[in-house]
């Protein structure tokens with residue numbers, strides 16, 4: 033699909049993206065926009081090299097693509113100087129290789145913060161109240177009347193939510209769980225997490241001023257403290273060498289037997305094979321997973337676990353957010369091509 037065929041700059045999007053704002057932004061600034069309409073979901077490096085061709089100024093790509101040495105070298109040979117990942121996470125992008133070939137890299141933070149945090153909150157509540165299991169039970173025609181012990185789950189109010197990685201998304205999630213469900217908070221972050229500290233302090237004062245029961249909060253000095261104390265744990269770190277299999281067999285064994293683990297970050301942050309084993313051994317332990325170690329696949333056994341809720345990497349999938357991500361991705365590429373500062377650059 034081609035927009036503004038006579039545009040001076042050739043910009044490729046490896047996938048159709050929601051909305052038209054991003055297309056208008058580019059075409060109004062003299063870009064010819066080519067949208068790949070190949071029906072396969074995941075494009076290979078060869079597919080993308082063919083798209084880039086001999087002349088390409090910039091590419092908007094997806095998190096399913098492997099943006100390494102080969103692609104950046106091909107893009108640079110075609111005269112390209114800009115690549116934007118339509119995602120906040122950029123573990124699929126070798127930023128050093130991009131730098132080596134003089135290609136600027138952009139990502140799309142901010143516009144997906146609340147949407148992603150909302151899904152993490154939804155998975156937490158759904159796991160606590162066993163909503164998916166109950167839905168399946170109902171549809172299977174098994175409901176034959178109210179019973180005192182039917183799908184009894186956990187009350188979140190007064191329990192402790194644990195957040196690992198208190199950046200933009202982790203902090204928004206924590207706020208939702210504290211304000212919405214009056215949970216206490218314990219969190220662990222390697223970097224400064226002042227935004228969350230400011231919020232919990234102010235919220236504590238608000239509750240006090242209104243004579244309401246305060247919530248407690250604590251910045252943990254180790255991750256183990258979170259694992260041992262929290263009833264619901266949500267993972268929000270970036271994926272890199274240091275966070276690969278951050279949650280492994282040993283760390284799972286430190287969590288409460290009835291804890292809930294939620295992952296809307298990246299699949300490889302959790303050792304999924306160890307997780308399946310843990311779910312088998314601990315039927316009261318529950319998980320809500322948006323991401324998987326080897327997407328689009330799940331490790332054997334996971335699909336059979338009643339104590340797991342699994343959804344297909346949809347944390348940022350709200351209309352507003354996806355259109356925002358597409359717009360930001362286009363602005364990144366445009367910024368580089370036209371010489372404006374790149375809108376969002378993960379190096380910064």
Ligand code: DGY
Pocket residue numbers: 095118119120121122144297347348
């Ligand atoms: C991201 O942006 O990194 C999400 O995983 C997809 O929105």
